[in-house]
Amino acid sequence: MRRKLKSSLVLLGLVIIILVMAACAKEEPQTKVELTISAAASLTDALNDIQKKYEEKNPNVKLNFNFGASGALQQQIEQGAPADLFLSAAAKNLKALVDKQLIDTDKQTNLLSNELVVVVPADSGIALATENDLTKAEVKHLAIGIPESVPAGNYAKESLTKTKLWDSLQAKSVQGKDVRQVLQYVETGNADAGFVYKTDALTSDKVKIAFNVDPATYTAIQYPIGIVKATKHSKEAEDFYAYLQSQGALDVFVKYGFSVPAK
Numbered sequence: 001m002r003r004k005l006k007s008s009l010v011l012l013g014l015v016i017i018i019l020v021m022a023a024c025a026k027e028e029p030q031t032k033v034e035l036t037i038s039a040a041a042s043l044t045d046a047l048n049d050i051q052k053k054y055e056e057k058n059p060n061v062k063l064n065f066n067f068g069a070s071g072a073l074q075q076q077i078e079q080g081a082p083a084d085l086f087l088s089a090a091a092k093n094l095k096a097l098v099d100k101q102l103i104d105t106d107k108q109t110n111l112l113s114n115e116l117v118v119v120v121p122a123d124s125g126i127a128l129a130t131e132n133d134l135t136k137a138e139v140k141h142l143a144i145g146i147p148e149s150v151p152a153g154n155y156a157k158e159s160l161t162k163t164k165l166w167d168s169l170q171a172k173s174v175q176g177k178d179v180r181q182v183l184q185y186v187e188t189g190n191a192d193a194g195f196v197y198k199t200d201a202l203t204s205d206k207v208k209i210a211f212n213v214d215p216a217t218y219t220a221i222q223y224p225i226g227i228v229k230a231t232k233h234s235k236e237a238e239d240f241y242a243y244l245q246s247q248g249a250l251d252v253f254v255k256y257g258f259s260v261p262a263k
Contacts, residue, residue: 033236034062038073040089041178042197046256069178071149084231090151094224108226112258115198116155119207128210143174143185143194152179156195159217199257
């Protein structure tokens, strides 16, 4: 009888230990995977919107965005800065990483397209209809992204060079470290006009679009995305890469003024 009782107590003890361990396991939070996404500054609002939706559906993933000029982000990745994905505002910056075998050819695609516009402060009375009007005396300061590192600035330089205005506008140009700084210059009145993407112009009620830059004067604006080979979270990076190409994510980008290129 005593043996049976002792055996029962031992068995009961084991059951209790198993139940306690199971309860503790349930209480332990699932380890979060943090993804670092280096993305062009012009994607800031759209990606912040997408972040909320994605993290709600994927509570084990935390998205950390590193926004900046595509050329600067490219250099950071080349120098070994941590990044799981790269979203560029120019095909050349992502291609450079593919060429250096830092991004696989089969893990990159063209995601979006955009347009180049010239904006002026919302209360501006200056009449601008074409790039030729930027030579007017009323335009004392013209904001442009640094062409060497800011794709929007490079597109602007390309267009102004083609229209033979680049050299004559140098004296009044003010350069920004990324397209959002260019927008800020115009918003604050520190520039009378500036070259930004259509999507940036739509985010601000402090500026208005003076005119769309003739698309025939600059290279088509593409936003390619790629998975960085050095990622330590391949599955999660590939999942987010796929999600950004889903209809739900593309709808958000379109809401912010981007276009989806035909595949």
